[in-house]
Amino acid sequence: MDARETNPRAAIARAHRVVVKIGSSSLTGPDGRLSIGHLSALVNVIAERKKQGSEVVLVSSGAIAAGMVPLGLTARPKDLATAQAAASVGQGLLVARYAEEFAWHGIRVGQVLLTAEDTVRRHHYRNAQRAIERLLALGIVPIINENDAVATEEIRFGDNDRLAALVSHIVRADAMVLLTDVDGLYDGPPRRPGAKRIPVVNSFAEISDVEVTTKGSSVGTGGMVSKLESVRIATSTGIPVVLTLASNVSAALRGEDVGTWFSVSGKRMTRRRLWLAFAAKTRGRLIVDDGAARAVQGGLASLLPAGVTSVDGEFEANDPVEVVDLAGNVIARGLVAYGSDEIPALLGHNTSALKERHGDGYDRAIIHRDDLVVSRRPRKTK
Template identity: 65%
Template sequence: MTDRRGVAAARRVVVKVGSSSLTAGDGTLDVAALQALVRVLAERRVAGTEVVLVTSGAISAGMAPLGLTARPRDLATAQATASVGQGLLVARYTEAFAQHGLRVGQVLLTAEDTIRRGHYRNAQRALDRLLALGVVPVVNENDTVATDEIRFGDNDRLAALVSHLVRADAMVLLTDVDALYDGPPSSGASRISEVAGPQDLEGVVVTGRGSAVGTGGMVTKLASVAIATGSGIPVVLTSARNAAAALAGDPVDGGPVGTFFAATGRRVPTRMLWLAHAARTAGRLVLDDGAVRAVVERRTSLLPAGVTAVHGTFEAGDPVELAAADGRVVARGLVSYASDELPPLLGRSTRELRAELGDGYDREVVHADDLVLVPARG
């Protein structure tokens, strides 16, 4: 898919909408805006496209009933507000989609559901089954139980991971601006129509947090785009009022809608995307210079001879960081040994280990098939 027209032909699409697009100026839920979005999504679903909606707005929806005038900053109050607001939000979605003869299924996720492999597969099966039954999954982060340590932090990143999880053909990010600009839109910056790759973003100035009721901003959206496009999923970023045009690949005011981000990579195995973007590592292995070159340049498996130190406590199969001697993380991988097994093996060849300890101790510490490189930060 190389342009917006491919979005119109997508068999399965993930649409993410932010809090700012669903709430009024006072922070209350804007039911009319929600219903307008649902009309667009319902038309696409009735036309035959499978739609997954990733929505923010639970905390925003809970603010007014609790008499809050600003988004809560402490975790406990945020969790309580989400608990109140989530019921209201999904009820509105249920009512709105029902007017078009469609059912919705609520799916609440925490980062733990993508950190742990079993949870990830369960979420994938649940979403696949909902789609097979003709249901529109409504996905949100489970703010009620998420802690600071296991939060996605924003639904933009969640949308990208869900897009890969459900094998979407395209992702549409709906926000409070109509496109990506090369600077703050209020400063007369120019709109960027298409992004073919990271090189097109050089010199682009983006800010951090977005609206007062949201947690993201253009920074998190571009991070989400990188995850999606890097795994073969094109993205359109625009405002909620342009949702219909974005999904149909139609122009707005005579020109292309929003910003189209072309896919830059191939589809990767689910576990590799999970390992690269969602896994919380359980420890760190320090590599000598030769092992770093072997892993990074030749993409080979990590052997015991190349490991100089072990940090953390982990079991076989857990995700760990692979770091150079200077602390620079070069890769992530699924380790084949528990942390208490590794120290006696460090620096020793597989031939030596086999001769002394027997078969099984000559295996790779991290197999090449269970390893992803971490891009260098310039």
């Protein structure tokens, strides 16, 4: 039997393009200071992988943590302005250290700072993709972080785990590695006696009853819930993931049995559909009846005016919106063909009646099926 079939981890050993994400807790010491030893060890592994012919994109937290000591802070700032100041000071220090360490290997780095807005707006999304692709073509290691110095609460990712998954799709990565301070996913809280590491997850149904925590470290923001959401985004759209300790990064990249391997559970999306499913900031909601909900969830039908019962929010034609069933579950996202002020007059009518009443152009779907992305896990609206 082919080794690729018996060992799914072999995929990461042969991956040409890999995204590696490391959290603040894995780059700092107990005192919260940036650990040059930890950073250098990571750089050595990435440099070796790059010399073997692979391309590596590094998503690195640590800017705020790096800025804490110069600003005399003893704990991660809780207010946005101080966090922005710490990020502004720390980001330069962090990238300077990376540049210095990679220089020992004859490798140059390039800094890319992103906000959620860069993945919300399609034009920004494409710019980010082109910039990263060009850096890779020039042999440069892109070092990506959220632009904490300017991000506001309304437009921030909240942590770099989700950012890493979106970046993985932007660059069409073959695999993603999430480095943290826990050796993978366990079948219960890792500190609980008898808790065991789960080596392979083939689907999220296998871990539906696993107890995880939202709490991250004192210098980071993402707990295991955040990491699993990142994994779900990646694996559900064609990218396998390994989650493990930062000290295991070399073994993880070789495909060894460390951490938890998450197998692909869905096909790779186009960039446009990924943007719509995970990155787009929706502008409003369309509430649909049970028949329309079933049709939309079947994945082959457009959303027609007859199936929409009401409209929530203000939006224009071609804005991304959520499609919500009568129970309040978000069942899909899509690009709406009409503005919110036009739709109320269309509700409950079939397209032929609308064309007869309003003329050409009003016989189109409210959301065409090509512009719909069905939610894999319907969730309640907030």
